[in-house]
Amino acid sequence: MTVRVRFAPSPTGYLHVGGARTALFNWLYARSEGGVFLLRIEDTDRARSRPEHTQAILDGLSWLGIEVDEGPVFQADGIERHRAHAGALLESGAAYRCFCTAEALAERRAEAERTGAGHGYDGRCGRLEEAESRGRAEVGEPFALRVRVPAEEIGWVDAIHGPMSFPAGSIDDFIVLRSDRTPVYNLAVVSDDAEAAVTHVIRGDDHISNTPKQIAIYRALGLDLPTFGHVPLILGSDGKRLSKRHGAMSVLAYREKGYLPRGMLNFLALLGWSPGDDREFFADASELTEAFRLDRVLKKGAVFDLEKLAWLNGRHIARSDVSDLARSVLDVLTEAAEAGGTDLAATHPTIQTDAERLASVIELVRERPRTVPALVDQVSPFFALEIEYEQAAVDRFWKRPDEAAGALRALESELPEVSVWEAGPLEAAIRGVADRLDVGAGKVINPLRLALMGQGVSPGIFEVVELMGRERVDRRIATALGYLDAKTAMA
Numbered sequence: 001m002t003v004r005v006r007f008a009p010s011p012t013g014y015l016h017v018g019g020a021r022t023a024l025f026n027w028l029y030a031r032s033e034g035g036v037f038l039l040r041i042e043d044t045d046r047a048r049s050r051p052e053h054t055q056a057i058l059d060g061l062s063w064l065g066i067e068v069d070e071g072p073v074f075q076a077d078g079i080e081r082h083r084a085h086a087g088a089l090l091e092s093g094a095a096y097r098c099f100c101t102a103e104a105l106a107e108r109r110a111e112a113e114r115t116g117a118g119h120g121y122d123g124r125c126g127r128l129e130e131a132e133s134r135g136r137a138e139v140g141e142p143f144a145l146r147v148r149v150p151a152e153e154i155g156w157v158d159a160i161h162g163p164m165s166f167p168a169g170s171i172d173d174f175i176v177l178r179s180d181r182t183p184v185y186n187l188a189v190v191s192d193d194a195e196a197a198v199t200h201v202i203r204g205d206d207h208i209s210n211t212p213k214q215i216a217i218y219r220a221l222g223l224d225l226p227t228f229g230h231v232p233l234i235l236g237s238d239g240k241r242l243s244k245r246h247g248a249m250s251v252l253a254y255r256e257k258g259y260l261p262r263g264m265l266n267f268l269a270l271l272g273w274s275p276g277d278d279r280e281f282f283a284d285a286s287e288l289t290e291a292f293r294l295d296r297v298l299k300k301g302a303v304f305d306l307e308k309l310a311w312l313n314g315r316h317i318a319r320s321d322v323s324d325l326a327r328s329v330l331d332v333l334t335e336a337a338e339a340g341g342t343d344l345a346a347t348h349p350t351i352q353t354d355a356e357r358l359a360s361v362i363e364l365v366r367e368r369p370r371t372v373p374a375l376v377d378q379v380s381p382f383f384a385l386e387i388e389y390e391q392a393a394v395d396r397f398w399k400r401p402d403e404a405a406g407a408l409r410a411l412e413s414e415l416p417e418v419s420v421w422e423a424g425p426l427e428a429a430i431r432g433v434a435d436r437l438d439v440g441a442g443k444v445i446n447p448l449r450l451a452l453m454g455q456g457v458s459p460g461i462f463e464v465v466e467l468m469g470r471e472r473v474d475r476r477i478a479t480a481l482g483y484l485d486a487k488t489a490m491a
Contacts, residue, residue: 003035004199007061008075008189010042011053014250015060017304018204018234018242021268025231026202027066028269028292031285038196039071044188046076060251064261064268065285070196078192082183085191085221086145086176094220095176097133097143098125120172121146145177147216154212159200159229160297166212174213186210190217193226202229202294205301229294232272235301242304254309258332258371260320263313272302281315314370322359325366325375329358332376351383358383361467364459381453382468387476389483393456397446398484404447405484410437411448412477421470423462430462451480 007023009015015023030037041057043049054072061068089095100121108122125133126148137143149172155165176187183191189210193201208230218225234242254264266282275291282288317325330344330352337344344352351358358379365378381387389398398404410433418429434444445461452473458464465473 001199003030003033004038004197005030005035005202006038006040006193006196006198008040008042008192009057010045010048011050011057012045012048013053014056014252016250017254017268017271019057020060020064020066020251020264021234021271022202022204022231023061023066024064024265024268025273025292025294025297026200028285028289029200029202029294030069031289032292035199036069037067038073038198039068040075040192040196041072042075042185042188044075044079044183044185056250056252063255064251064265073192073196075188075192078188078195079183081195082188082191083177083181085217086183086187089147089176089217089220090145092220093148095145095147096126096128096173097137098146098173098175099136099141099143100125101142121174123173126173142179144175144179146173146175147213147220149173149213149216154215156211156215156225156228159202159227159294161230161299164208164211171212171216176217186213187217190214190221190223194218194221194223198226200227200229200294202231205230205233229297231297232299232301234271234304236304239301239303258373258375259309259313260316260372262320263309263316266316267309267312270302270308271304273297281312283316283319310370314368317369317372317375318367320366322362322366325362325372326355326358328372329362329376329379332372333380347385348380348383349385354383357467364463364467368457368459377455378453378458381455382472387454389450389454390456393450393454396456397450398487401484401487403443405481405488407433407437407439407444407447408451408477408481408484411444412474412481415465415470415473415477421466423460423466426465427462430465447480448477452476 005026007019007026009019009023027037029035039058039061041054043054058072086095090097105121125143126146150168152168153165154171155163158164174184174186176184178184211228211230215225236242251264255261262284265285265288266280269282269288269292270280273292274296276293276296279291282291333348333351334344337347340347361379361382362375366375369375369378411430414429414433415426418425430444430448431441434441437444446456449458449461449464450456452458452461452464452468468476
C-alpha cells in the first residue's frame with residue numbers, strides 16, 4: 001500500500017503556524033514512508049474564500065520547502081460528487097430528508113434550554129413514512145439530508161492516541177446536505193478523501209469530534225476507512241490555545257521577521273513530536289525525514305515558545321552557507337537604503353564589491369544573531385559610511401565622556417604604530433593602552449567597541465578591529481571623539 005496523505009486548509013486566511021505544522025507532519029510522514037503528499041484547498045465557503053489566501057498558502061509551503069506531490073485540488077470542484085454521495089446515502093436509507101426549518105430548530109433548542117432537557121436533534125423527520133417524506137419533497141418543500149447515526153459505539157484506533165470511541169447515543173443524526181443542496185464539511189471531506197485514495201488522515205485534535213461522523217459516512221457508503229491520527233494542539237505559554245497574543249502569525253510573517261525556513265521547519269517539527277532522543281537541532285528536511293515516525297508524535301499539547309524558535313534559528317544562521325547569508329544581508333540593506341531614498345552603494349560603499357571581506361565578517365559575527373535583521377545589525381557597521389550609537393550602550397560605556405575620550409585618544413595614538421594589522425598585535429597594543437592608563441582592559445575595550453560598532457556587544461574586539469581595517473578604525477575613533485568632546489562641553 002502506498003501511503004497517501006493530504007493537507008486540506010481553507011483559503012479564508014493565511015497559512016498560520018498550526019496549519020503549517022499539520023502540513024509538515026503529513027509531508028514528513030509521506031516522505032518517510034515513500035508516499036504521496038496531496039494539497040486540497042477546501043474552498044466550499046465561497047463567501048470567505050479568497051484567491052490571495054490560496055496563493056499565500058502555496059507561498060508559505062514553498063518557503064518552508066514542503067513540496068506538494070499532487071494538487072492543489074479544489075474542494076468546490078467536487079460538489080457534484082458530494083451530492084451524488086449524499087444521494088447514495090438517501091437511497092440506501094442511511095440518510096433521510098429533514099424538513100425542519102432553521103426557525104423551528106431554534107425554537108426547540110430554546111425550549112429545551114428553558115426546561116433543562118437535552119437540545120440535540122430529536123430525529124422526528126427520520127420517523128416519517130417514506131411515502132410522506134417523498135411526497136413532501138415532490139411538492140417542493142425544502143429539506144436537508146441527515147445521516148442516521150447507528151445506535152452503537154463508534155470507535156477507531158488512532159495512530160497517535162490509540163483506541164478512541166464515542167458511546168452510543170452521544171452523536172445526533174447530523175446534516176450532510178443542506179436544503180440549498182450544498183454539502184456539509186464532513187460529507188465533502190469523506191467524499192474527497194475517498195476519491196483521492198487517502199490512506200492516512202493526519203490532522204489536529206480539534207477534529208476528533210468530526211471523526212465518528214466521518215466514520216459513519218464511510219461505513220454507510222461502503223468505503224474503506226483511512227487511518228486517523230490526531231496531533232496535539234499548539235498552546236501558548238499560558239497553556240491556552242495558541243492565538244495572536246502568543247505569536248500565532250502567518251508563517252510568511254516569520255520570514256519577514258528574519259527567520260530562516262530551515263529554522264522555522266525545525267521548530268515546527270518539535271511542536272508535538274519527539275525524535276526519541278535529546279536531539280533538537282536538525283540541519284535540514286532530510287534529517288527530519290529520516291528521524292520522523294508517526295508513533296513519536298506526542299499526545300499532549302505543545303507549547304509555542306518564541307525563545308526556542310529564536311535559539312534554533314540562531315543555530316541555523318550559525319551553520320548556514322556564508323554565501324546564502326551574504327545574499328540575505330545584501331537584500332535587507334538594499335531594501336533599507338531604497339526605503340531611505342538612496343541606494344546601497346551610498347550607504348555601504350564597498351559591501352557589494354568586496355565579497356571576500358563580507359564573507360569574513362559574516363564568519364566572524366554569525367554565532368550570536370538569532371534572526372537575519374540581527375545578523376545585518378552586526379555586519380552593517382563594518383561597511384556603513386556612518387553609524388548611530390545605541391543609547392543604552394552610550395549610557396553604560398560612555399557614561400563619563402572624559403574618561404571614554406581619554407581611552408580613545410590613547411588608542412588614536414597607539415594603533416597607528418601597529419605595523420601588522422592582525423588580531424594578535426592589535427590585542428597587544430590595546431591591552432598595552434589599558435596598562436599605561438592603569439585601568440582594566442574593559443575600560444578601553446568597551447568604549448572602543450561602541451566607537452567602532454555603535455553597539456554595546458560584538459564578537460571579539462580584536463578580530464573586529466582587524467576586519468574593520470586601519471582607515472575605518474581611525475575614522476570611527478575620530479568621530480567618537482568629536483561626539484564625546486561635544487558631550488563633555490555640554491556637561
